[in-house]
Amino acid sequence: MRWLHRLRVLCSRWIHPGEERRALDEEIRFHLEMDTRKLMERGLSRADARELAHIRFGDVDRVRESAQDMEWTRNIEASMHDLRYAIRGLARTPAFTVLALLTLALGIGATTVSFTLVDGVLLRPLGYQDPEQLVVIEERREDGVLLPPSHPNFVDWRDQARSFRGMVSAMFPYGHSVQTATDVVRVQAIGLSDGFFRILGMRPFLGREFTPEESRIGSPVTVMVSWEFWRSQMGEERDLTRIALRAFGAPVQVVGVVPPGFNFLGTADLYYPHERQPGTSRSSHNYRVIGRLSAGSTVATAQVEMTALSQRLRQQFGDETQAVDTRLTPLHEYVVGSQAHTLVLLLGAGGLVLLIACVNIASSLLARGAARRQELIIRAVLGAGRSRLVRQLAVESLVLATGGAVLGFGLAVATLRAVRVVGAGMLPRLQEVSVDGRVLIFTLAITVLTTVFVGLLPALGLRRSGFGSLRARGGTSGIEGRSILWRLLVGFEVALAVLLLVGSGLLVRTLHNILSLDPGFDPRNVLTASVSPDSFDATRFELLERELATMPGVLGAGMANRLPLAWGSWMGPVLRPEDVVPNWPAYAGFRQASPDYFETMRMPILRGRPFASDDREGAAPVAILSQPLAELLWPGQDPIGKTVRTNYLSTLWLTVVGVVPEARNWSQPEGSQHEIYTPIAQHPAAVNSGLYIVLRTRSQPEGFVPAVRERLREVAPDLPVVFQTMDERLAATAHDRRFAMFVLLAFATVALTLAAVGIHSVVSYTTAIRTREIGVRIAIGATPGLVQREIVARAAAVTLAGVGAGVLAGLLATRALQSLLFQVRPLDTFTFTSGALVLLGVALLAAWIPARRFSRVDPLVALRTD
């Protein structure tokens, strides 16, 4: 604890430089006064007593001076001197200093970025009141599959469960057109249940939330809007009653603005009370349900109650509800759970990069220390104590680390800004991520760690070598012992780089597999336009489809209510004539498509025929099934001519006329996509939540956006539209992998570069100090090639050992990646081999460059060095 005390005294001197002097003055004054008084008590006059006290005390100025001159002031002076000395020394070797600073900036920057993301997304609590009380409730089907709840089940839970202070639900967002005073815009709309904001513990930014009356069945619709929408479309009008807005086919009253950044259920601009038109089917899984636990309830106790409640409801309603149980998930886990893995991985990778950076700097400092032996000897001879020299090295690494930290922090801030733009949609809560005090403290902490790590090794080296050996010849003594340390450092560095290379390699392969998976249709050169008319007029849209199909460069056009890979959207039970309600044999996505849709998407008709233009209202109702659905309903039989029913068109028996392949997303297992297609013109009334027009283009579909937009404006000026290419839609499903891959790849590149730089500088240095020896060997006949081979072979031995260690570590560590991989095994031989080979190649190149230089050395020059 003594050092702690000394540190405190020293710090107080730093912080209040004048205070100690004043304190001493006061002490001296007090002393003289007390002594004067004592002498007066002995009978002296005041003047005499004063004089005598002064004599007894001695020269005040000298006492003051020598007290000031005591140990710690000297310490401070010495550290100031060390600081100046370190800065001067670093300035003298700008190449080394710049390289070291950049290396540290990369390491500290990478770690800071990873920490900021992990902290912002994983560690920081959600912005709701007492978020730990909030749980997400899902239905569990008999086969274990989790489903979003249905409205009637939600109402029963809310009414009957005792473990909750409140329960709310939100409908999944869907596209909707609204008309402002000046414009028609397409927005995402989300229905909220009564008391949504109150129970989450949030207040509207402006106005109020919906009243229970507004949530009552049949009451006139009121809406809340997002803060962003209020700003961009409503001119920040604070008097909400003055806002003119049409939505849901009628003028609506805006009653409130939701808080900025509210994006809990995905971003939306329009919110409405969905209970005024409640869902009635227990098998329509369109809601997310959040409960707030009451005091005294835990997730576990609430789970017990909810399980019992689900079983009761199941008994009461039988197969009408699929929920045999429920699952409760803490909200935080629900929001970020899937990403936790990626982020922890990120933090690990960032840490590895920092470690490599430290190793690099430590080894360069070591080399520098050796090069400066001569200088250190002179200083030692001139009387600098060993501890002073060690401190000198420590100050130097502190200066480096601080500089690196400042640069790294700047780098991190810039990177995070870029990540927020590039990574939008890849990570939840990304917009909440910011650099703040916690991040700053983290950066400081790793800077201290870096200083210790970086400074310690060279200091230890100095300690051990001792000044006895220093006093010998200036040059190479002790280098041999030290080169073992170097080899260890370089080997370690190589191992870490291999680890990162292998990790990112696995993710690159995963992404490749994901993107090259056959989705059952051809997503290339397909432009999708999402529109949501207030009502669907088949004739008008068929005309529109033809208009677009005849545009130059457009090969074909089609329409559908949902695009492929809309897993979970518009799902409902289907049944065969022999099935008895509610024993649903299957559960399929309800799709409506135009005749040309399959051709446009290049979905081959496996059996039967596509829809025809006379499959319309009034004609016999028909359907096309996805192959897995057909196989499920009639295993091994020809489904053509069979009849089937879906709850979306519950009064009609549909005749199966065709079978198409399943449109499959990599994230869903093969054979899981059950879809039933009906002709879009046959049931126009069922098209009630928007539709998509798809265009197959001759070339890059992005280029067609302006022309298509122009044509749409001519024929349907009231129709807002959102464009996206099919490739973009597909890629979006692999965002988290892409993000992890992108980050790991960036880190691996940095690591590889650092390792190469490290090997290069160590080989350069260790060879430089052997210049004499090399000169001698060349003088007695060694060829440059031989010398080169020998130098490179030494480096190769170290690299090989490092690669071996890295591969071993990779065998263990890549298991952690397992859940992120797709069709790649964690122990993928190809990835491991190529990672090792890349590293070996780069390392040999890094060693060969200095080797070449030194093998060309002129023996005469070499012998004169040193």
Added chain:
Amino acid sequence: MSADRLLLQGTLELMVLKVLTLGPQHGWGLSQQIEELSGEAFAVNQGAIYPALQRLRAEGWITAKWGTTEQNRRARFYALTPAGRKQLEREIEWWRRVVAGVNGVLQAKPESGR
């Protein structure tokens, strides 16, 4: 710093540490106690105690804290730390050796002549 001054400073620090084992004390009080206990042998240059106190404090052997005296005056009180107590033991040991050494020299008798 010459050898005799080093010796003197050493003994002064030793005495300060020893006196502080009796309890916290301010600079003037320390100088008075040392004066009394030493039979006024150390009456010279009371001021020398302040540099010594600063050094002991910098070493972490004593702490300083402002307080009030019995006469209700503000003064800086010094107290011994555990490290100071250990240092005192070492100092006493050192002092014993010095005394023994000096005594050895003083007890030297003239050698018999050749």
